[in-house]
Amino acid sequence: MxxxxxxxxxxxxxxxxxxxxxxxxxxxxxxxxxxxxxxxxxxxxxxxxxxxxxxxxxxxxxxxxxxxxxxxxxxxxxxxxxxxxxxxxxxxxxxxxxxxxxxxxxxxxxxxxxLIPVSEEKKEHGIKIITHEYMRDLPAVKSINYVMGVWLQKQVKEKQADDVLYVKNNLITEFPRSNIFMVNSGGKLLTPANNVLAGITRKKVLALAPEILPVATVDISLHELKNAAEVFMTSTTKRILPVVEMDGIKIGDGRPGAITKALYKLFTQMEERTIK
Amino acid sequence: MxxxxxxxxxxxxxxxxxxxxxxxxxxxxxxxxxxxxxxxxxxxxxxxxxxxxxxxxxxxxxxxxxxxxxxxxxxxxxxxxxxxxxxxxxxxxxxxxxxxxxxxxxxxxxxxxxLIPVSEEKKEHGIKIITHEYMRDLPAVKSINYVMGVWLQKQVKEKQADDVLYVKNNLITEFPRSNIFMVNSGGKLLTPANNVLAGITRKKVLALAPEILPVATVDISLHELKNAAEVFMTSTTKRILPVVEMDGIKIGDGRPGAITKALYKLFTQMEERTIK
Incomplete structure (x- = not known):
């Protein structure tokens, strides 16, 4: 204990x-x-x-x-x-x-x-998500209020998904415990600018990514996300985890993308440097 | 203790x-x-x-x-x-x-x-409220989540008000811990139908009020509320409490209305009958 x-x-x-x-x-x-x-x-x-x-x-x-x-x-x-x-x-x-x-x-x-590590299966093959119309109260604050996140778990399981993405007025925001990123068809990395928690892994990805592709924090519509080349989530426990299906629709070719993998590698290298 | x-x-x-x-x-x-x-x-x-x-x-x-x-x-x-x-x-x-x-x-x-009773001053002269764009998560549920209600207290005090009314997409809903009612210029009693907790005092008022005026549970805009003849809140601790000012604007003549007083009397009589 x-x-x-x-x-x-x-x-x-x-x-x-x-x-x-x-x-x-x-x-x-x-x-x-x-x-x-x-x-x-x-x-x-x-x-x-x-x-x-x-x-x-x-x-x-x-x-x-x-x-x-x-x-x-x-x-x-x-x-x-x-x-x-x-x-x-x-x-x-x-x-x-x-x-x-x-x-x-x-x-x-x-x-x-x-630490309970993310399964190799999820890292390898990515996860499935659903969406739900919601925005956290005071999104910039990491309050203990997860009523909606906890309550939605039943729906997540019923739909055989792994997580739920909050969408507000057709703009994507965040997962209950993770941020979201997408690579668009133009090869640019995007993450929502507003109404999200400033995740620390998100911050590190925003700092590292310009080494390999252009980056922007902007408003992103659900429509744009559905047409993404790659999608991944970032969080302290999950680090960088590919998302391969949303509301039953495949993202890209339904497999983790090359940029997601490259960023995962950059992030773990940064971790290694930090603890040395 | x-x-x-x-x-x-x-x-x-x-x-x-x-x-x-x-x-x-x-x-x-x-x-x-x-x-x-x-x-x-x-x-x-x-x-x-x-x-x-x-x-x-x-x-x-x-x-x-x-x-x-x-x-x-x-x-x-x-x-x-x-x-x-x-x-x-x-x-x-x-x-x-x-x-x-x-x-x-x-x-x-x-x-x-x-029980900490409502002050005689507030019962006699009514209270002042402000409004805030917000809707509780899962409004039909009395969850312990009062992050927004607690957080807004500073604004309530700064504006020398007594409580804050949640408004969503221009429709009024409820206070953090109370329901709202209004009497319109046509002499009808209205209370929001949707996205509110089903208050027990609200329920009793809805049952008693038809003795003295017509009643409807409907969507109510902020504009309608501003033009109300009378406004009051209902809750377990406050029972029926007149609201006389909203966002700095007087409601009616700025004094508790006759219907509010009549309903308060009916409600306290019902309480007396219940405990006998």
Whole structure:
């Protein structure tokens, strides 16, 4: 069993709890972030912490630690748990609100779990997605609110798909837990500019891709996506994962594309450089 | 300090906790309901339980009790706490999900608190509201997700208002925690038909109002609302509360209307009959 850090203690996982009056339980109110470790080293930690502190600030959640203290706790937890290939989740709940509605000082929770890697089959052959008309509340914030994402899982499974892409007013946005990219017929890499979470893997892909093709962050219609040469998703756990079918329609020739593979290689090379 | 019921125990409030792995903390996923007691008697309990079980079912949350068991526990809690005029909140969280994402059996939490009554000043003079473009996810479900409602409080306070009305594509829907009604210039009572929670006080008003004026549940534009003769909100804690100003514009003559007052009287009389 892993150690969990909560407020100022390290506790065994089964003992880490929040009172039922916490605003997360009462109002689904809180923020989090999630990053990986490789060889017990956190990947791109500063990027994730930037986003975490920004999410908390935007939702008016004050934190019991500053950035340096949070880093120290993260490294201490990594040392105690010794799970070299892991995912670490930092959560700041809305806290114990005096009126049950106004955000207070957040309860800070840090959890570490072994990483469940994406199956080789999915990496090799790509995944199938469906679409759903929806946009997250405050998309720039990584809030804990995944009511729609969790609720849609039944539809995803019924349609034998792997994930669901949110579409709003005919513009594509993001998956519940991942960003989307497409290569158009002109050989340009596109990703939605607006109403998406600024994913860290997305950020790295945007930095790396110009080595091999032109890149733009723009509004993208569902129609454009259906006519893409290649589509892939990016996320911390999935890194770069090809999407080969959407709403029952094949993308390109229905197989992962060459640019997707090349970007995956560039991204994993960047990871290697980072942990050295 | 009150007693809280959680799963199958009664605990003192400060000892009632859920593990940080609960889907409420991880994904803001859960449902709840809230009703009042008067003289230690629950008001309209069956209506609230209908909605609670329906919310849980829609979000695929299974409950550790059936309806009769839940009723028994509620009466037992009322007996233990002896808070004659109270609010009781029943929450079913998403539970301890095996993959941190799929709903499991909910953790059932029942909390009772003394009722904080609406101030006489607000009852007498009415409240001011602002509007915001938004619609809740799955509006028919009383989920714990109040990210937008909590987040908007700062704007509400900055504009010296009391609450915020959600408007979607120019149609009015609901407040974060209340329904809305208006009396139009033709003397008809209207409330939004679609994309709102089926409030229990709303239901009672819809049942009582035909005694004094014609009633319709319809789509209502923001323009219609601005030209209303009277506006009021309904909720469990607020019962019927006049709205006298919206986005800085007076409604009618800026004072609570005669029909609002008449309905408030009918509603409180119905409450009296219910607890006798």
């Amino acid at each position: 892993s150690w969990i850090y909560i407020n100022d203690h390290f506790l065994e996982e089964d003992k880490a709890a929040v009172n039922v009056n916490d605003l997360a339980v009462q109002r689904g109110y809180g923020v989090f972030d999630f990053f990986r470790t490789r060889d017990n080293k956190p990947l791109f930690l500063d990027d994730y912490l930037d986003r975490f502190f920004n999410s908390a600030k935007t939702l008016f959640i004050s934190l019991p630690v500053n950035r340096e203290q949070l880093k120290n706790v993260i490294y201490a937890l990594i040392g105690k748990n010794n799970i070299p290939e892991s995912g670490i989740r930092i959560t700041a709940t809305g806290g114990y609100s005096p009126d049950g509605y106004t955000p207070a000082q957040g309860n800070l929770i840090i959890q570490q779990q072994p | 009150s007693w809280i019921y959680i799963n199958d125990h009664f605990l003192e409030e400060d000892k009632a906790a859920v593990n940080v792995n609960d889907l409420a903390v991880q994904r803001g996923y859960g449902v709840f309901d809230f009703f009042r007691t008067r003289d230690n008697k629950p008001l309209f309990l069956d209506d609230y339980l209908d909605r609670f079980f329906n919310s849980a079912k829609t979000l695929f949350i299974s409950l550790p009790v059936n309806r009769e068991q839940l009723k028994n526990v509620i009466y037992a809690l009322i007996g233990k706490n002896n808070i004659p005029e109270s609010g009781i909140r029943i929450t079913a969280t998403g539970g301890y999900s095996p993959d941190g994402y799929t709903p499991a059996q909910g953790n059932l939490i029942i909390q009772q608190q003394p």
